[in-house]
Amino acid sequence: MSHAAAVLVFRILAGCSYLVMLTSPSLNIYRVYKAKSVGVQSIFPLVSLLANSHIWMMYGYLAKIYFPVFSCFLVGDFAAVVYLTIYYRYSSDRGYVVRSIATTLVIIAILSVYAIVGGLGYTNQSRHGVSTVLGFFADMASLCLYCAPMEKLFQVLKHKSAVFINLPMVLAGYANNMIWLTYGSLITNWFMISINIFFFSMSTFTLVLYHIYDPKTHPLKDGWDTNTNDNSEDDDVQLQIAVDSDSKDKKSFNLPSPQYEAMRSPVAPARAD
Template identity: 25%
Template sequence: MVNTDTIRTVIGIIGNVISFGLFISPAPTLMQIIKAKSVLDFKPDPYVTTVLNCAMWTFYGLPFVSKHNVLVLTINSIGLVMEIIYTLIFFVYSNWAKRRRIILIILCEVIFVFIVVFCVLYFVDTVSRRTTIVGVICIIFNVAMYLSPLTVMRRVIKSKSVKYMPFLLSLANFGNGVIWVIYALLKWDPFIVIPNGLGTIAAITQLVLYAVYYRTTNWDEETPARLTDSSIEMQ
């Protein structure tokens, strides 16, 4: 019979594939920026924030911080590299005011990650305590990221239009949340279950709104560029 570890590995691989799809989803936006040689009305905030999120989850997935989370390590390492590339593209095609802001935020993130890594590895001597400390930090960042679509959902309710909330992205976020919740339940990990459980609820809410307001949507209305750029949410 197939054991729990094997099932969990398969689920984790599926989660890696879905998460990779979410990481690569901003590619059309970045291609548009490169083609226009300008960031237009797009904002770097989602990518800059996801750099920190991926960095912390990469650290969490390391075997001396948490056990049996290699697949969390792999996808977030890939995501970290991709988000750094996205941020660099924004940096290249931004004006100096925006570049200074990106530099400041990234510098703060690097300092924060360095402090967390140093303190955890130097002062915390057991894997279980490291898991708890880093896991709590990761939950805080993930919850903050899952709150970001609230502005779009509020706009959907107010305008009775889902034009500003891409269906496929909401569906992918739902699948991503469910997969990682299952992964964490197979070998109990509350630090993965909690943020992805909240992410699943957020995605379900978006899908319900989509069903409710689909018929009242004016698809001919022009979409502001800043609203077509979506943040990436994952474990």
């Protein structure tokens, strides 16, 4: 297979794999829609998806990588807006949602203005120079997006069980990173290469953890989600008993003061003259 043919094949594979990964939040969003409540669903992955998609979309346009980068991440832009709209609709804390979205939009707006002004040549930079700057921000946005679920790895290490790991999603992400890493290597794009090497390494580490703490051989222990402290409970009981004893059986005694107190002289009987 020639180099051009390999680039074409992996360009198509990269675009398809990203679109598949883009649908991954849809299941949680559908649950939010059915339950009419966001529950424990965090907004951070959704605003990160919006920032990640928009910055990579601008980078793809300026770097002239119209497919799969510009076109696919443009779809990601619209998908993130749909997800956030549904999340906002059923959120009980809309003030927090608005602040999170507003912060993300401010960052996006600043970078968009820079991309437009720089692309038109008003910053005395070439188109390649502007795309290079956006490439760094694109990698940072990707870190925010893909590192959000890594909190589960701490749960695995803490409880010695890989039940927290969504194995199908890890395998899908593993394949996606491998495809994009290969595509980035074929076109010698170091922004794609560096970030996907990191994600590939994290996915490998996650799979190793899953193998070590396989849920079949390392199930969660009973009471894993409770924080019991026997000593604290004993102290509380003792304290409660002491309070109850005082309140029911306590009697007041007026003890004599140890201080000097003058004594009254006895009254002498009156003599009759």
